[in-house]
Amino acid sequence: MTALLLRDLRLSIRSGGGALIGVLFFMAVVAVIPFGVGPDLNLLSRIGPPILWIGALLASLLGLDRLFQADREDGSLDLMLMQETPLVMTVFVKCVAHWLSHSLPLVIASPLLALFMNMDALSVGATALTLLVGTPAITFIGAAGAAVAVSLPRGGLLVSILVLPLTIPVLIFGAGAAYAATQDPSPFLPPFLYLIALTLIFAVIGPLAAALALRASSD
Amino acid sequence: MTALLLRDLRLSIRSGGGALIGVLFFMAVVAVIPFGVGPDLNLLSRIGPPILWIGALLASLLGLDRLFQADREDGSLDLMLMQETPLVMTVFVKCVAHWLSHSLPLVIASPLLALFMNMDALSVGATALTLLVGTPAITFIGAAGAAVAVSLPRGGLLVSILVLPLTIPVLIFGAGAAYAATQDPSPFLPPFLYLIALTLIFAVIGPLAAALALRASSD
Amino acid sequence: MRFEAQALSARRGEDLLFRDISFALSDGEALVVTGPNGSGKSTLLRVLAGLLPQEEGTVRFVDGTEDRPAREACHYLGHRNAMKRELTVEENLTFWAEFMAKEGAAPGMDIDEAAESVGLAGIAHLPFGYLSAGQQRRMAFAKLLVAHRPVWILDEPTAALDVKADAMFAGLCQAHLAAGGMLVAATHQPLGIESVKSLVMKGFEYGEALA
Amino acid sequence: MRFEAQALSARRGEDLLFRDISFALSDGEALVVTGPNGSGKSTLLRVLAGLLPQEEGTVRFVDGTEDRPAREACHYLGHRNAMKRELTVEENLTFWAEFMAKEGAAPGMDIDEAAESVGLAGIAHLPFGYLSAGQQRRMAFAKLLVAHRPVWILDEPTAALDVKADAMFAGLCQAHLAAGGMLVAATHQPLGIESVKSLVMKGFEYGEALA
Amino acid sequence: MTDTSLAIRSFSDLANPAKFIALAGKLIPWLAGVTAILFAAGLWLCFTTDGDYQQGETVRIMYIHVPAAWLSMMCYTIMAASAVGTLVWRHPLADVSARVAAPLGAAFTFVALVTGSLWGKPMWGTWWVWDARLTSVFILFLMYLGLIAFNRAMDDPSRAARVSAVMILIGFVNIPIIKFSVDWFNTLHQPASVVRMGGPAVDSEFLRPLLVMAIAFTMLFFTLHMMAMRTEIWRRRVAAMRRIAARSAARGQEV
Amino acid sequence: MELAHNEGYVLASYAITLIAMIVIIGWVLIDSRGRQRELKRLEEAGIRRRSARNAASGGAATEKTIDA
Numbered sequence A, B: 001m002t003a004l005l006l007r008d009l010r011l012s013i014r015s016g017g018g019a020l021i022g023v024l025f026f027m028a029v030v031a032v033i034p035f036g037v038g039p040d041l042n043l044l045s046r047i048g049p050p051i052l053w054i055g056a057l058l059a060s061l062l063g064l065d066r067l068f069q070a071d072r073e074d075g076s077l078d079l080m081l082m083q084e085t086p087l088v089m090t091v092f093v094k095c096v097a098h099w100l101s102h103s104l105p106l107v108i109a110s111p112l113l114a115l116f117m118n119m120d121a122l123s124v125g126a127t128a129l130t131l132l133v134g135t136p137a138i139t140f141i142g143a144a145g146a147a148v149a150v151s152l153p154r155g156g157l158l159v160s161i162l163v164l165p166l167t168i169p170v171l172i173f174g175a176g177a178a179y180a181a182t183q184d185p186s187p188f189l190p191p192f193l194y195l196i197a198l199t200l201i202f203a204v205i206g207p208l209a210a211a212l213a214l215r216a217s218s219d
Numbered sequence C, D: 001m002r003f004e005a006q007a008l009s010a011r012r013g014e015d016l017l018f019r020d021i022s023f024a025l026s027d028g029e030a031l032v033v034t035g036p037n038g039s040g041k042s043t044l045l046r047v048l049a050g051l052l053p054q055e056e057g058t059v060r061f062v063d064g065t066e067d068r069p070a071r072e073a074c075h076y077l078g079h080r081n082a083m084k085r086e087l088t089v090e091e092n093l094t095f096w097a098e099f100m101a102k103e104g105a106a107p108g109m110d111i112d113e114a115a116e117s118v119g120l121a122g123i124a125h126l127p128f129g130y131l132s133a134g135q136q137r138r139m140a141f142a143k144l145l146v147a148h149r150p151v152w153i154l155d156e157p158t159a160a161l162d163v164k165a166d167a168m169f170a171g172l173c174q175a176h177l178a179a180g181g182m183l184v185a186a187t188h189q190p191l192g193i194e195s196v197k198s199l200v201m202k203g204f205e206y207g208e209a210l211a
Numbered sequence E: 001m002t003d004t005s006l007a008i009r010s011f012s013d014l015a016n017p018a019k020f021i022a023l024a025g026k027l028i029p030w031l032a033g034v035t036a037i038l039f040a041a042g043l044w045l046c047f048t049t050d051g052d053y054q055q056g057e058t059v060r061i062m063y064i065h066v067p068a069a070w071l072s073m074m075c076y077t078i079m080a081a082s083a084v085g086t087l088v089w090r091h092p093l094a095d096v097s098a099r100v101a102a103p104l105g106a107a108f109t110f111v112a113l114v115t116g117s118l119w120g121k122p123m124w125g126t127w128w129v130w131d132a133r134l135t136s137v138f139i140l141f142l143m144y145l146g147l148i149a150f151n152r153a154m155d156d157p158s159r160a161a162r163v164s165a166v167m168i169l170i171g172f173v174n175i176p177i178i179k180f181s182v183d184w185f186n187t188l189h190q191p192a193s194v195v196r197m198g199g200p201a202v203d204s205e206f207l208r209p210l211l212v213m214a215i216a217f218t219m220l221f222f223t224l225h226m227m228a229m230r231t232e233i234w235r236r237r238v239a240a241m242r243r244i245a246a247r248s249a250a251r252g253q254e255v
Numbered sequence F: 001m002e003l004a005h006n007e008g009y010v011l012a013s014y015a016i017t018l019i020a021m022i023v024i025i026g027w028v029l030i031d032s033r034g035r036q037r038e039l040k041r042l043e044e045a046g047i048r049r050r051s052a053r054n055a056a057s058g059g060a061a062t063e064k065t066i067d068a
């Protein structure tokens, strides 16, 4: 399993440059928002957390559709399906590798981008923390979508559409918790705990669904 | 050349990127936004134009990195390089096909989505217009990047560093012009003209650079 | 050990491709599948490897522990090499060696040793994408050596191999059989392996198993 | 018409793969390139097709109009088939026929006719990805027929073909030569074409041209 | 004569699509006739009853908005039931039913969304708000489109059936959300006043055209659904026959 | 006055509903006609379905798809 993790990480660095595309897209998102809302710093800092969350969500979608496709095209997926290692584990490890290479850079970059949005320290911290906890959920859901798409001869963008509706709860609780951290009346902990719960649930359901879809897909 | 255009359009529909899916994806993105920033209509109408622009950028990026890669992997690129047709033309047509299949549906759908973002008529028109004029620039820059990436066995990273930053000016002028249309003091025309200039420049430079990179790439 | 298929039939799209294919291999036996293009050789091998669902029939690998799926006892070498172009040969082989390793099973060959036995010891540091077609195929073959599996399922293994590599390949297969392994191969060219069973596919008209 | 190479040498990575390769083909002549895996056959063909830069030497196609690059007179069939899995066979062939059509040049075969002459007339409506390996190769070959080019450059054209298809392939090549075409093929198996020149590559030890 | 009873009946005598086609051939003209009569009566009622003192003329939008909204949910429910049929009994007709219902559902949802928006502008002063009911209906619309796109992406129906059945069932959570969103969250939208505990709270003046239109829309749905199912069965037959034709042609000419 | 103002919305609603219904009904009808025509042409060409030829060979278990 470590072998798989290392391989996927290595691949993501050697080809495609997943990490940077995500971060750059993220930066582009943050760079244009001020043009919409104008130079109103207060407003910017208020919508900062949700914007960062939306940016992270969309950036995670880039490249997620090829999570299994590359392995299928060169025949590696066949061999993975044949091993004794439970397929769920294989999928889980691939998700972890994808998260490490594609989403973690976003989480790390988010405090920096938060500065552009004129967010205060507390809010920056809360957003980064919720992103850290919440983005894995997106990856796990995405894996299920990618697995369904790989089973389709004409999958493609379909993944993002299958996946986006399912990410809505994550977005609600993530952005909600980040927002609550700075607003006094609304408590931070409940949405944050929901977020953790969502991630844990999806960490189980996502790989399971993906494994099922992959088994059904082979052709 | 029409043959190439038709083939690429057909492929984009077959492999899941067709108009329906592009628009659907865009709609899903727009539907997700209120869950992030909250259902505040005023706020939504202010961030409407940049959100539409971000959606367009994302939709253009999805799949753009594989513009030449797919053709290279199955050997089609080799044959294209051998023909009498100038390579620049081939690249240009491929860009047009990508724009038609990935960006145009978004431009067409944008007024509808703008309604959901509660934007007023002027702003809707301005955004759709800037999208129509600006998105080709993104495609052309992206094509150059995709060509460089295809020529370097491990070039993925480089592309995102070289190319994505170039899209940020497009994004800024685009969103800026859309914003200016509704705000009285700031004039609409200057950023809009810059946007047109950018598109025209990139329409020449992008395919040229891509053709050069592809010629140098073959291996 | 026995590897056996009983009354297999399979479907591609909506059509039944073959029906009622049965065979049994025991230690050291090989089966060569032949037939015209599109007759369903690759389909049969993928069914044996558990990569396609059969329509009817069973595939079993019997070795004391009955309950494991047959696919876990198999190596599958398809038309595609299952190697990453971006990684070096060594990285590729190491990955598969580790990923396919089983606890308590016979260990496979060392990476270097495997590269040497397919005649490519010197170029293991190159990215896989830099190799020539035949070298890539040889490396894909080396993958079978780095982890032990009793059954090898090979789809046109000698495509793109030169004469010397053909002989080397036949030698490796013989060694595998001599060590009690089993082998199912689909091919259009004689493989140079002795004493094999053969199965001729006819495609849509349903194959016949010959002893 | 003449297709000729003079004192070619090419490099892969840092190493010179071959040096000083010269040959000339005129109407109806064929050259078969052989040699062990990794000796540079594919590299040579790609240089001839203008897909890789040579280190030294020239490739020329002489036919009155001298100034066009030689690659424009060539068909290249590489290890990969240059077909899209998602499109049907018919769409694929139609695309290449139109894309490769030249004004004022001899027109190629009709799509149906081409599919028929590779023995696959019935399945032109299937997506290319659904074909078996051999069927895919046949279809890739049909691509050479739908647009006319005087020179065919073929890299292991018969890989994955069955016996019947081998014969069909040889027949098509003969017909091309008889019509005054030229042909350069790299292969490990005899192609069944008569009266050909041959070139044996040795790889890094530099090839020798034999008449 | 509802769809469910038909499905159960043909399930019990094991899946004869041929029987279904025969039955549909007999039923469709009657269904179409009844639908036409109901629409004629419904539309006449729609335009002859008085306007509301509060809402003025716009109350007439209700006569199409509410039936369309109901049908958008009913159609999804039928799809979910069919999905269960696909997964549990692997009944081929169930897959056909689910597959052809998606475009119909999308059409009714579209009508509900558009008429709702057109009603919202005069009543609430805006085309659209992101409240729970409206958003969940919008998501229903996206789900219909997604399922259509999915079915189109998959050209091998036997493989698409199970995956799309699972997706339909996952999406079913949205239906109770639509239905009860007005009770759970406070929204701008009207709470249930027809289908609710304790009987309808709408004046019978408005209730009559509403109910007639609702039945008319429902009959329209069943007519179209049955026709589309029949067409889908034909489509699959054509595909099967084409394959056989192609294969015998290939074998005939290949020596 | 307000009534006259709002009539537009009512008309628009009915018009759009009418158009949507015409589109969906038309699509169902056209699709149905098209398939019927194809079926007829194939049958004229003398092509029979497999199960129509040897109904005994494929039982319900193997025939997961519809070609009854």
Ligand code: HEM
Pocket: E062, E065, E066, E069, E070, E112, E113, E114, E115, E116, E117, E119, E120, E121, E123, E124, E133, E134, E137, E138, E178, E179, E189, E190, E191, E192, E193, E194, E195
């Ligand atoms: C795009 C906007 C709208 C959407 C998506 C929408 C959706 C729905 C749905 C799904 C239902 C069925 C609810 C159920 O059966 O429980 C419904 C019913 C109804 N809607 Fe709307 N609606 C919209 C706008 C409006 C507006 C603007 C009004 C009037 C001011 C309105 C008035 C009603 C009424 C009176 C009912 C019947 C409720 C009942 O009796 O159960 N709707 N709508």
Ligand SMILES: Nc1ncnc2c1ncn2[C@@H]1O[C@H](COP(=O)(O)OP(=O)(O)OP(=O)(O)O)[C@@H](O)[C@H]1O
Pocket: C123, C130, C131, C132, C133, C134, C135, C160, C162, D012, D013, D014, D017, D035, D036, D037, D038, D039, D040, D041, D042, D043, D044
């Ligand atoms: N980028 C590169 N860097 C270094 N070596 C390379 C590179 N690309 C290819 N090679 C080497 O060049 C040699 C020639 O490869 P080529 O594909 O031409 O061989 P070939 O004669 O076609 O062999 P085969 O019969 O296996 O197809 C191989 O030994 C390969 O390892």
Ligand SMILES: Nc1ncnc2c1ncn2[C@@H]1O[C@H](COP(=O)(O)OP(=O)(O)OP(=O)(O)O)[C@@H](O)[C@H]1O
Pocket: C012, C013, C014, C017, C035, C036, C037, C038, C039, C040, C041, C042, C043, C044, D129, D130, D131, D132, D133, D134, D135, D160, D162
């Ligand atoms: N999804 C599909 N739908 C319909 N037919 C298919 C599908 N996939 C494969 N086929 C058909 O199944 C047949 C068997 O293909 P298979 O790859 O098993 O042949 P093969 O014997 O390996 O041939 P080759 O010698 O060319 O490799 C082919 O005729 C192919 O066209």
Ligand SMILES: [Mg+2]
Pocket: C041, C042, C043, C155, D132, D133, D134
């Ligand atoms: Mg095969």
Ligand SMILES: [Mg+2]
Pocket: C132, C133, C134, D041, D042, D043, D155
């Ligand atoms: Mg080669």
